[in-house]
Amino acid sequence: MAPRVCPWWLGYFLASPLRRLMLEPEKVVRPFVREGMTVLEPGPGMGFFTVELARLVGPSGRVVAVDIQPKMLAGLKRRVAKAGLFNRVEARLVSPGSLGVTDLKGRVDFTLAFAVVHELPDAGAFFVEVAQASKPGAGFLLVEPAGHVKETEFHAELEAVARAGFSVVDHPSVRRSQAALLKRDS
Numbered sequence: 001m002a003p004r005v006c007p008w009w010l011g012y013f014l015a016s017p018l019r020r021l022m023l024e025p026e027k028v029v030r031p032f033v034r035e036g037m038t039v040l041e042p043g044p045g046m047g048f049f050t051v052e053l054a055r056l057v058g059p060s061g062r063v064v065a066v067d068i069q070p071k072m073l074a075g076l077k078r079r080v081a082k083a084g085l086f087n088r089v090e091a092r093l094v095s096p097g098s099l100g101v102t103d104l105k106g107r108v109d110f111t112l113a114f115a116v117v118h119e120l121p122d123a124g125a126f127f128v129e130v131a132q133a134s135k136p137g138a139g140f141l142l143v144e145p146a147g148h149v150k151e152t153e154f155h156a157e158l159e160a161v162a163r164a165g166f167s168v169v170d171h172p173s174v175r176r177s178q179a180a181l182l183k184r185d186s
C-alpha cells in the first residue's frame, strides 16, 4: 500500500503554538546548526522547524525546504515572512518521486527529516538523494513519530540510510519520537 501523506490541513496544527508546548523546535535543532550553513529540510510542512533553522543559519546561510504540497509551502512562506527570514529560505515544490536537489550536490551541511520518511514512496532512494546533496561529514537528523513508525521500521530506515553512506553518531532524545543523528561518510 502507498504510504499516507499528512493532509495539508494538519499542517496548521503541526506549526501551531500548541505543538510548541510539547516540543520546542529550537531545542531539537540548535545543537546541529551553525551560522552560514546550507540546510536541507525535506517535508517541512508549514515551517515549524524552518523558522528556527533560518534563524540559526543567519544572514549568510540558507534553508532549502522541499515539499510536495503547495498549501504546506504557502503556510511555510507566510510564517517565514512574518519572522522576517524570507531571504534565507528557498521553498521548493517537488513531486513525490524525487527531492529535486541535484543542484545542491555536495553543498549541504545539515539535513533535517522530521516525521517525513515514513510518508515517502521509496526511503532508500530518498537517502541516496540526501547523501548526494551532503558534504562529506555533513549532519543528518532523522526523526520519526513513535506512534506511526514501529521500532523495527525505524531500524529498517537506519539500515537503508547506512547503505546510502551515513553512519549513526547518536540517538538524541526527542519527545514521542525515534531519532538518529547521522554523519555523511567521507
Ligand SMILES: C[S@@+](CC[C@H](N)C(=O)[O-])C[C@H]1O[C@@H](n2cnc3c(N)ncnc32)[C@H](O)[C@@H]1O
Pocket: 005, 006, 014, 015, 042, 043, 044, 045, 046, 047, 048, 049, 066, 067, 068, 069, 072, 094, 095, 096, 097, 098, 099, 113, 114, 115, 116, 119, 120, 121
Ligand atoms: C507529518 S508532516 C511533517 C512536517 C514537518 N516536518 C513537521 O514536523 O512539522 C510530513 C510532511 O512531509 C511532506 N511530504 C510527504 N511526502 C513527501 C515527499 N515525497 N517529498 C517531500 N515532502 C513530502 C508532507 O507534504 C508534509 O508536509
